[in-house]
Amino acid sequence: MDAWLAQLRKIALNDQTPRLILIGATVVLFLVVIIDAFGARDRAVVSREAGGIARFTDDDSDVTVPSVYRVPRDFASESLREARLAQAEEETNGEGVDLPDEEEIAEAEDIAEAEAELEAEEEMAEAEAAEEEAAEAEAAEAEAAEAEAAEAEVAEAEATEEEAETAAEDSATEAAVAEDDLALLANADIANGESVWRQCRSCHVYDAERNQGGPHLVNIIGREVAIADGWRYSSALQDYDGVWTVEALLEWLENPDSYIPGNQMAFRGLRDEQDRIDVLGYLNENAQ
Ligand code: HEC
Numbered sequence: 001m002d003a004w005l006a007q008l009r010k011i012a013l014n015d016q017t018p019r020l021i022l023i024g025a026t027v028v029l030f031l032v033v034i035i036d037a038f039g040a041r042d043r044a045v046v047s048r049e050a051g052g053i054a055r056f057t058d059d060d061s062d063v064t065v066p067s068v069y070r071v072p073r074d075f076a077s078e079s080l081r082e083a084r085l086a087q088a089e090e091e092t093n094g095e096g097v098d099l100p101d102e103e104e105i106a107e108a109e110d111i112a113e114a115e116a117e118l119e120a121e122e123e124m125a126e127a128e129a130a131e132e133e134a135a136e137a138e139a140a141e142a143e144a145a146e147a148e149a150a151e152a153e154v155a156e157a158e159a160t161e162e163e164a165e166t167a168a169e170d171s172a173t174e175a176a177v178a179e180d181d182l183a184l185l186a187n188a189d190i191a192n193g194e195s196v197w198r199q200c201r202s203c204h205v206y207d208a209e210r211n212q213g214g215p216h217l218v219n220i221i222g223r224e225v226a227i228a229d230g231w232r233y234s235s236a237l238q239d240y241d242g243v244w245t246v247e248a249l250l251e252w253l254e255n256p257d258s259y260i261p262g263n264q265m266a267f268r269g270l271r272d273e274q275d276r277i278d279v280l281g282y283l284n285e286n287a288q
Contacts, residue, residue, distance in 0.1 A: 178222065178245070181245045181246045181247055182221075182246060182284070184246045184247065184250070184277065185246060185277060185280055185281045185284055187277070188277045188278050188280065188281020188282070188284075189274070189278045189281070190278070190281055190282050190285050192274070192275070192278040193278035193279045193280070193281045193282025193283070193285075194282050196270065196275045196278055196279040196282070197279055197282055197283070199267075199270075200217075200267075200279070203265075203267075204216065204217045205217065205218075206218060206220070206283055206286060207286060209228070209229065211228060211230055211231045214231070214265060215228030215231035215233070216228050216231075217283065219287055220244055220249070220283060221244060221245070221246060221249065221280065221283065221284050221287065222243065222244065222245070223243070223244050224242075224243055224244075225237060225240050225241070225242050225243065225244060226238050226240065233264075234262060234263050234264040235262070236260050236261065236262035236263045236264075237260060237263050237264075240260050246280055246284075249276075249280055250273070250276050250277070250280065253269060253270050253276045253279070253280075254269050254270065254271070254273075254276060255268075255269040256269055257269075
């Protein structure tokens with residue numbers, strides 16, 4: 001017997017198995033107590049609610065119930081419900097309680113669905129109507145804008161007509177001269193004109209109002225003599241009262257010194273008449 005005890009003590013001291021079993025059992029016990037506490041709470045809730053029919057529901061979803069207790073609780077609820085139904089039947093003299101059956105529920109669901117559909121349709125129709133309205137408003141605006149533009153155009157056209165009339169009246173002869181004048185450039189060789197222009201471009205710019213070694217020549221044909229902004233003309237040019245017609249330019253370019261004596265354009269002139277016509281044709285072609 002002593003030997004057996006000694007043997008047992010040895011095992012207990014050296015082998016961990018008994019100790020582990022003990023710990024495991026304690027843990028399981030602990031868990032059971034905790035879970036039972038939950039179950040007790042739930043049972044308390046159920047029994048308290050059983051006191052009043054109105055407050056009783058089968059689905060106490062806000063009560064936390066460990067799954068092990070779910071089944072007994074459900075049994076409890078079920079029997080409670082049955083008991084209450086029996087009681088209610090008694091109270092209504094055996095006529096029974098009218099619980100909604102499946103068909104009725106399905107019907108109610110159908111109705112709800114149909115209503116929802118109707119509502120959605122109505123909403124859609126409303127949205128469509130609003131869209132249409134917006135489109136109409138836009139169209140009306142566009143029309144109004146068009147009408148305005150058309151009016152403005154008419155007014156402009158009238159104005160230009162009037163202007164043209166007065167201008168024609170004022171300078172019928174002048175216009176005729178200008179046309180004849182430009183006709184002098186009818187057979188200008190623009191390509192040759194461009195190469196002749198190379199002799200002028202060290203002093204003149206024709207496509208920007210920028211003075212270089214001479215006044216800029218923007219729109220020189222038909223321009224008054226000596227009016228380029230920011231260029232200090234010689235008194236000879238300043239005193240010369242006239243307009244640069246093609247005819248005048250042709251003479252000026254042939255021999256600047258003899259056309260306006262005392263000018264400061266250091267250029268001996270273009271002896272070839274075709275060169276003069278070509279360079280003026282080039283300038284006319286590129287007039288701004
Ligand atoms: C060396 C520079 C130089 C060259 C090259 C030159 N010009 Fe001039 N040009 C001038 C100057 C300077 C004046 C202003 C003269 C004055 O104020 O008396 C002038 C004036 C003019 C004017 C009168 C401008 C105005 O506002 O009334 C015309 C037109 C003109 N030049 C055309 C030409 C053409 C076309 C060429 C080339 C075939 C040319 N010039 C070559 C320097 C030059």
